[in-house]
Structure formats: C-alpha cells, structure tokens
Amino acid sequence: VPIVVLGPGAVGRALIGQILAQRERHRSRLGVRLAVLAVADSRQAVLAAEGEIEDPQLVSLCEAKARGEPLPENGDVLGPDDWLEAVDELADVAPIIVDTSAADTTAVLLGARARDWRLVLANKVPLTGRYSAFAMLTRNGRGARWETTVASALPVIATLQTLLDVGDPVRRIEGTLSGTLGYILSRVDADIAASAAVAEADAMGYLEPDPRTDLSGLDAARKALILARMLGHPLELAALSPDGLYPAEWDELSVDDFRARLPEADAALAARSVAAREEGRVLRYRAVVEDGAVQVGLAALDPRSPLGRAGATDSVVVLTTEHYRANPLVISGRGGGPAVTAAGVLGDILSLVRDGG
Amino acid sequence: VPIVVLGPGAVGRALIGQILAQRERHRSRLGVRLAVLAVADSRQAVLAAEGEIEDPQLVSLCEAKARGEPLPENGDVLGPDDWLEAVDELADVAPIIVDTSAADTTAVLLGARARDWRLVLANKVPLTGRYSAFAMLTRNGRGARWETTVASALPVIATLQTLLDVGDPVRRIEGTLSGTLGYILSRVDADIAASAAVAEADAMGYLEPDPRTDLSGLDAARKALILARMLGHPLELAALSPDGLYPAEWDELSVDDFRARLPEADAALAARSVAAREEGRVLRYRAVVEDGAVQVGLAALDPRSPLGRAGATDSVVVLTTEHYRANPLVISGRGGGPAVTAAGVLGDILSLVRDGG
Numbered sequence: 001v002p003i004v005v006l007g008p009g010a011v012g013r014a015l016i017g018q019i020l021a022q023r024e025r026h027r028s029r030l031g032v033r034l035a036v037l038a039v040a041d042s043r044q045a046v047l048a049a050e051g052e053i054e055d056p057q058l059v060s061l062c063e064a065k066a067r068g069e070p071l072p073e074n075g076d077v078l079g080p081d082d083w084l085e086a087v088d089e090l091a092d093v094a095p096i097i098v099d100t101s102a103a104d105t106t107a108v109l110l111g112a113r114a115r116d117w118r119l120v121l122a123n124k125v126p127l128t129g130r131y132s133a134f135a136m137l138t139r140n141g142r143g144a145r146w147e148t149t150v151a152s153a154l155p156v157i158a159t160l161q162t163l164l165d166v167g168d169p170v171r172r173i174e175g176t177l178s179g180t181l182g183y184i185l186s187r188v189d190a191d192i193a194a195s196a197a198v199a200e201a202d203a204m205g206y207l208e209p210d211p212r213t214d215l216s217g218l219d220a221a222r223k224a225l226i227l228a229r230m231l232g233h234p235l236e237l238a239a240l241s242p243d244g245l246y247p248a249e250w251d252e253l254s255v256d257d258f259r260a261r262l263p264e265a266d267a268a269l270a271a272r273s274v275a276a277r278e279e280g281r282v283l284r285y286r287a288v289v290e291d292g293a294v295q296v297g298l299a300a301l302d303p304r305s306p307l308g309r310a311g312a313t314d315s316v317v318v319l320t321t322e323h324y325r326a327n328p329l330v331i332s333g334r335g336g337g338p339a340v341t342a343a344g345v346l347g348d349i350l351s352l353v354r355d356g357g
Numbered sequence: 358v359p360i361v362v363l364g365p366g367a368v369g370r371a372l373i374g375q376i377l378a379q380r381e382r383h384r385s386r387l388g389v390r391l392a393v394l395a396v397a398d399s400r401q402a403v404l405a406a407e408g409e410i411e412d413p414q415l416v417s418l419c420e421a422k423a424r425g426e427p428l429p430e431n432g433d434v435l436g437p438d439d440w441l442e443a444v445d446e447l448a449d450v451a452p453i454i455v456d457t458s459a460a461d462t463t464a465v466l467l468g469a470r471a472r473d474w475r476l477v478l479a480n481k482v483p484l485t486g487r488y489s490a491f492a493m494l495t496r497n498g499r500g501a502r503w504e505t506t507v508a509s510a511l512p513v514i515a516t517l518q519t520l521l522d523v524g525d526p527v528r529r530i531e532g533t534l535s536g537t538l539g540y541i542l543s544r545v546d547a548d549i550a551a552s553a554a555v556a557e558a559d560a561m562g563y564l565e566p567d568p569r570t571d572l573s574g575l576d577a578a579r580k581a582l583i584l585a586r587m588l589g590h591p592l593e594l595a596a597l598s599p600d601g602l603y604p605a606e607w608d609e610l611s612v613d614d615f616r617a618r619l620p621e622a623d624a625a626l627a628a629r630s631v632a633a634r635e636e637g638r639v640l641r642y643r644a645v646v647e648d649g650a651v652q653v654g655l656a657a658l659d660p661r662s663p664l665g666r667a668g669a670t671d672s673v674v675v676l677t678t679e680h681y682r683a684n685p686l687v688i689s690g691r692g693g694g695p696a697v698t699a700a701g702v703l704g705d706i707l708s709l710v711r712d713g714g
Contacts, residue, residue: 022524029497140386155516162704167379323697329690347519
C-alpha cells in the first residue's frame with residue numbers, strides 16, 4: 001500500500017519509525033505492506049526513485065528533519081504543484097496521503113482527493129477551514145480517517161462515525177479536549193501560578209511555539225468544530241468564541257511580549273480556581289456540542305462527573321445519544337504525545353486497508 | 358451489499374428493522390445499500406426468489422418469528438447443507454453473513470469463510486469453541502467484525518483490534534462484562550436478596566431461559582476468552598473457571614429445580630456484599646486478562662476505580678497498554694439491550710463496506 005507522508009515533524013517521524021518497526025506484524029496479521037513513496041514538508045517533496053523510499057533513506061531523512069535541516073534529496077525533489085502528479089505516476093494504486101503537519105494543507109489535500117487518493121489526517125487545520133472543504137475531504141469517512149485530530153488516538157472519531165452511520169441520534173458531546181490546558185488547570189488547582197504552569201508545560205514540549213494556540217482555546221475550538229461538523233452542523237471557526245486564559249487584546253502582542261505579560265493573568269485564573277473549589281467543584285476546560293451550538297471554555301464541574309474526575313493529562317469525551325441516554329458512552333485516557341498520536345495515525349492507515357482495500 | 362442474517366431473534370429482528378429504516382442514510386452518507394438475501398434460523402433458511410427479499414416479506418418474516426412461529430416460506434426454503442451454495446449462486450458478490458443467534462453456528466460460519474464471505478458476529482458461541490475455529494473465523498479482523506460479542510456495541514473490540522494492529526503491547530484488560538450480573542450485584546448491594554434480584558432481571562428480559570448461563574459466569578467467561586484469544590493466547594473455555602453465584606453441583610439440576618433452590622444461595626452472596634461494604638469497597642463481577650491468564654469472578658473493588666464507580670447496568674473496560682500505561686484507556690456505557698446490540702451489528706456491517714469494499 002503506497003503511503004505519502006506530509007509533515008515529517010515529531011508525529012510524522014514517529015509514524016515512519018513505527019511503520020518500519022512493525023512491518024512483520026503488518027504482514028503476518030493483515031497481509032499488508034506499507035510502502036512510503038514520498039515525504040513532503042511545506043516547501044518540497046522527496047519522492048522514491050522507483051517503488052518506494054528505501055528504509056535507510058527514510059531513517060536519514062527523519063534524522064535530518066530532527067536536526068532542523070531541510071529534507072535531503074533522494075530521488076526527485078519537487079514543489080507542491082508538481083509532486084501529486086509525479087506520485088500518481090509512480091504508484092500502481094492510489095496512495096494514502098497522511099497529513100501529520102500543522103500547516104494549512106487544504107489545497108494539496110483537495111488535489112489528492114480529486115485524484116481519489118485516500119486520506120488520513122492528524123492535522124486539524126484543513127478540517128477547520130471552510131465547511132465545504134471539510135465535506136470534500138472527509139466524505140463521511142469514505143476512504144478517509146481523522147481519528148487523531150480529536151483527543152489523539154482515543155477512539156472518539158471512529159466511535160462517533162459508527163453512531164452516525166447507524167443513525168443513533170447524537171444529542172450531546174462533551175469533552176476535555178486539550179491535554180495542555182488540562183495540565184495547566186491541574187497545576188492552578190494545586191495553587192501554582194498559571195504562568196509558571198505554562199512554563200512547565202513548555203519545558204515538557206506540550207506547547208506550540210506560540211503558546212496562544214492552546215491558551216486562547218483555539219486548539220480546543222478546532223476539535224469541537226470537527227465534532228460539530230461531523231454531526232452535520234455547517235459551522236465556521238469564526239463563529240466559535242472560546243474562552244481564552246488571557247485578555248483578548250494580548251493577541252496583538254509578539255510572542256515574546258505575550259510571554260512577558262502572562263503573569264498578569266495569573267490572579268484572575270487563580271481566583272476562578274479558588275471559587276470553584278469553595279463550591280466543591282473543579283475547574284476544567286470543556287467543549288460542549290449540543291443543539292447545533294458549540295461552547296468552549298472554563299467550567300466548574302462536579303469532581304465526580306466523568307470530566308471532573310479525569311486525571312490532569314487525560315482526555316475525556318462523553319457521547320449522549322438515543323441509545324446511550326441514561327448511560328452515556330464515555331471514552332477516556334491519555335490524549336496526547338507524539339508516539340501515541342503516531343500509533344493512532346498508523347491505526348487509521350491500517351483501518352483503511354485491513355479489509356483488503 | 359448482500360447480507361445473510363443468521364438468527365431472527367430479538368437482535369436479528371431489530372437489525373432488520375434498522376436496515377430498513379436507515380436505507381436512505383446508508384445511501385446518502387456512504388453510497389451503500391444493504392440487501393437481505395437470506396434469513397436463516399437453526400432449522401432452515403429462507404432465500405430471496407431473486408435479488409433480495411422484499412421489504413414487506415422481511416417484515417412479515419420478523420413478525421412471524423416474534424410470534425414464535427417458524428420462518429414462513431418465501432422463495433426457497435433450504436436446510437443448512439444446501440443454502441450456502443444456493444446463496445452463493447444468488448449473489449453477485451460475496452455476501453456478509455451476520456450471526457445474531459446464540460447457537461453453535463461454527464460449521465455454517467466456517468463454510469461461509471471457506472467461500473470467502475465476510476463475517477459479522479454478535480454470537481459468542483462460535484468464537485469460544487476450539488481456538489482453531491476462532492482463528493479461522495476472525496482472521497485478525499480481515500473481513501470480519503465481532504464488536505457486539507463483548508460489552509454490546511461499546512467500541513471495545515474495534516479499539517483492541519487497532520491497538521493490536523499498530524503493535525502497542527496490551528498489558529492488561531479488566532472489565533465488568535455482564536450487565537445481568539452487574540444489575541444483580543447492585544440489587545444485592547441495596548440489600549435485596551439475590552434470588553429476588555434474579556427474578557427482577559428475568560422480568561426485564563435480561564436472562565437467558567436457563568439463568569445459569571449468566572449466574573455461572575459462563576457468559577462473562579466467554580467474553581473474557583474472546584479478549585484473551587485476540588491477545589494471541591490459544592486458551593480453551595474449559596481452562597477458565599469463573600466464579601459462579603451458586604454451588605457448582607446445582608449445574609446438575611433441571612432449570613425449574615435450580616430456580617426453586619436459588620434462595621438457598623442468597624445468604625452467601627449477601628455476606629460477601631456486606632463484607633465488601635464494611636471494607637469501604639463494592640462487589641463487582643470482574644474479568645481480568647493479564648500475563649496470558651484469565652480470571653473471571655467476584656471482586657471487592659475501590660468504589661472510585663473505573664469498575665467500582667460504574668453504574669449497575671454499565672459495562673466498563675479498562676485497557677492498559679504501553680502507550681496507555683499511566684493513563685489507561687477506559688470505555689464505559691450501556692452494554693446491552695437488543696436495539697443497542699443491533700445498532701452495533703449494523704455498525705460492524707457498515708465498517709466492512711464503508712471504504713467501498
């Protein structure tokens with residue numbers, strides 16, 4: 001099965017490592033061999049000279065990217081306009097394009113779909129642009145998977161997809177969808193200043209280069225939007241107004257100025273955490289999709305509720321449907337980390353090919 | 358997509374009803390049409406005269422079975438030796454055989470697999486006979502699904518399958534896998550006699566005709582065996598010794614005699630429940646698969662643990678793997694009922710065909 005990997009970042013490199021390490025398992029369990037035909041970053045694509053990129057070259061390519069170098073040349077090196085066509089000529093059957101980047105890859109992905117390539121996305125950005133692109137990329141899950149765009153590899157998307165396919169009406173989706181904010185709020189709950197918790201999260205590699213991606217609620221809002229769109233609501237990202245953990249006018253600052261001013265926001269968040277505790281509640285960053293509306297923000301929750309009792313770095317999603325009404329369907333567990341996400345992406349690829357496709 | 362339904366019991370009839378009711382959804386979302394070619398019970402099969410069984414005939418066939426009557430004739434009525442061949446001649450492409458019965462259908466299912474039919478099972482019996490039959494029927498999930506054999510439609514099997522495919526080592530599986538025993542233990546916990554709780558469960562339709570199927574732990578043991586076999590352990594059912602809720606020698610009694618003597622077992626179970634509560638614990642019927650061994654039986658658990666805090670009729674499964682080590686993957690929710698199970702079976706069928714297969 002030919003594979004094209006977009007975005008050789010931490011997740012993409014972990015994915016390539018797992019593909020190489022698990023080859024024998026894929027063969028013996030599923031009779032499948034995943035062959036990497038091309039690896040592309042935002043500037044260019046490296047294509048196999050013929051057949052597939054050889055394992056040693058894949059390894060050295062990943063090592064170069066890990067050192068911050070550009071993609072090394074292998075066979076052909078092509079810009080984004082040319083490489084879809086070149087890969088199509090190289091492949092015997094339509095490849096699976098796997099997007100582990102965090103860039104706006106909508107154009108290239110739509111080009112791949114127009115060529116009937118199958119799609120696996122860990123990248124939320126192309127699914128949270130225009131609704132029409134979401135519909136064209138996902139096609140209700142026909143030849144497409146995007147499990148790790150929400151709660152990493154936890155089986156949230158696959159489960160929701162099945163509920164939608166069988167026609168069990170989904171009444172409400174509630175979840176803690178940001179491991180980063182979950183961690184920060186757990187530290188604030190332990191009376192650590194929010195800015196210090198942000199620094200800790202940064203040191204552990206949880207944060208984007210611009211921490212506002214998480215702290216503004218944008219990342220959680222993108223996940224909630226994907227869930228809402230799956231339910232058939234043609235919402236746009238601009239219509240969502242997630243609670244940020246800092247004053248909105250700080251969006252105008254440079255990243256350095258933003259980081260410098262962050263301690264000014266500590267007192268307000270600490271006060272909300274204390275107020276929640278005084279009511280016997282716990283502060284969580286929650287997304288709710290219900291009645292066609294999306295709410296993303298801070299909520300003081302019952303500590304015995306599924307979201308309230310979850311560990312700091314757990315993601316939790318609660319699906320309330322006609323069938324799961326009195327006893328909602330709850331999925332929880334570790335919701336992040338490059339190796340876990342890469343395993344989820346690999347699971348999506350194998351799910352597409354398991355039945356001989 | 359041609360479908361053959363084995364076992365027009367409550368689940369099978371609910372499945373046929375959902376197939377008919379959701380036709381437009383399947384067409385518009387997935388471009389799929391499910392056509393019922395044959396319905397078989399343990400004595401015979403009714404085949405479509407040509408193409409598929411017409412909707413009104415499907416409905417009247419289900420109505421007849423619901424009244425306890427035999428399958429009415431439609432086109433051909435054939436015994437088990439002849440109908441696989443007849444269906445193969447009738448179908449353009451290999452059908453999906455869907456087993457919602459509770460009988461030992463191993464022979465007919467192996468025949469279907471030998472003809473390269475795909476397989477969806479809600480029936481635990483053929484997966485808990487000889488290990489070699491399990492392996493031939495399931496083929497690691499290639500062209501086969503059996504989600505509802507464990508915890509009804511909760512996405513336990515699909516999730517475990519993905520973890521196994523990607524090579525995330527599964528260290529431990531723990532779950533409450535019997536809604537019936539969960540209900541009975543919750544009533545005992547409320548100081549209701551176990552025999553009275555069994556009568557309640559019976560009145561709600563939770564029990565098999567012979568209540569020992571549940572009360573012996575056999576049903577839970579079959580589920581645990583399916584999970585253990587998926588992990589690669591070639592165990593046989595006879596090697597498992599689940600805790601029964603009554604003395605083992607009562608297995609020799611007639612069903613009526615068994616029911617008459619059931620109150621004699623009340624005191625022992627009440628004492629275990631009281632002892633658990635005195636230790637601040639809660640009594641659950643638990644299955645554990647770990648280190649190649651399976652344990653199925655009563656356990657006094659922390660009420661804050663995933664299994665301890667679950668509602669009486671919830672099923673809960675906790676998967677501990679290399680990736681989900683500190684934060685295990687937990688799936689919980691309603692784990693039974695014909696409509697929920699039928700929806701899970703339909704989800705399995707659509708999962709097989711979603712990608713154009």
